[in-house]
Amino acid sequence: MSLSGVEPAAGRGSDVEIAALSLILMHGPVSRTDLAARLSLSPSTMTRAVKPLLDRELVHETADSFEGPGRPSRPLVGTPGRRRYIGAKLTGEQVFAVATDMLANEVASTTRELASHEPRAVADAVADTVRELAGRHGLDGVGVALGGSTVDGRSIDRAPFLGWRDVPLADLLEERVDAPVIIDNDLAALTAGEHWFGLGRGLRDFAVVTIGAGIGLGLVHDDTVVRTRDVGLGPAGHIPVEPFGARCSLGHRGCASAVIAIPALEAQASVALHRPVRFEELLEWARVGDPACVDIVNTAARATGRLVALVANLAMVEVVVLSGEGLALLDVAEPQMREQLAADRDPEAHELDIRLDRGGFPLWARGAATIAIQSSLRRLLTEPASSPD
């Protein structure tokens, strides 16, 4: 993030204040000197930009002051505060929602099953979770994440698993709840959550690979989550990783979704054992040495290593965060993943920093809360400066 050119004004809710607040939330503790350098601002403009953030208790000075070059500096860090956000993750079956503070720390969660995919019925279910979690507390924002695409953060252009095209979901929700709503692709939201409040905190560039009902790829480049029009299609799920692997529904042999995704592994295990086998059971059988289950799990782990190597080689990142419910695969077969990863990297390349986020399914909802937090910053700085209570 940079604000180049003429020194911008630091008025209330200005771009300078938003940029400073964003940097403190995603990289804090961070000194004013550091902030000024990153934003190419003079120390005096920086001081003016930070003051309203302190006044509004959005950030605070850390106790441990240190002598910087020149004068003492107290690094700034985000304040969890009393502000409340809801992050909701929509699947084809349910809505899972968390209430968080301003640093996306979960304070409560709830679930509703979806009775139908009719947009109004889905909006009712999401609104139900919001009302339950909000209680009598005022809300500062609601974020909804789903496997689909949106251009403006308000309408869903396409969400295949709900059979939706052009659904004004934010409008439907704002008719039902008393808070601003923002919508995002679930992978972009999860990546934003890792970037600001998760294992990618403090990094300007990294990739996220999710293993779950599908395979997802998220990318942060220069402190920004990369978003494309096709993000809702999950293109990374169709990267070939196993020449002799099974086929996906699009006919690709051995693509990531056919070899690593949970439904694919369950299908393979069910064929091998001649009965329906769930993912957890597959891992259990692999752990105790069932030959078919061991082979399915090891193949998936090697394919994961190949996928991670491809991502790092092509996206030129040095950190990859692995996330999703399917990560349990690595409890059984992490060495196989690491072995393939090493084989597919140049031996002289920097060793990849692989970070396993075992937060599981709730991470999707934390991502949704993160985009609600991000989209509320200007509002927080322009609303009347009264106590939230």
Ligand SMILES: [Zn+2]
């Ligand atoms: Zn495919």
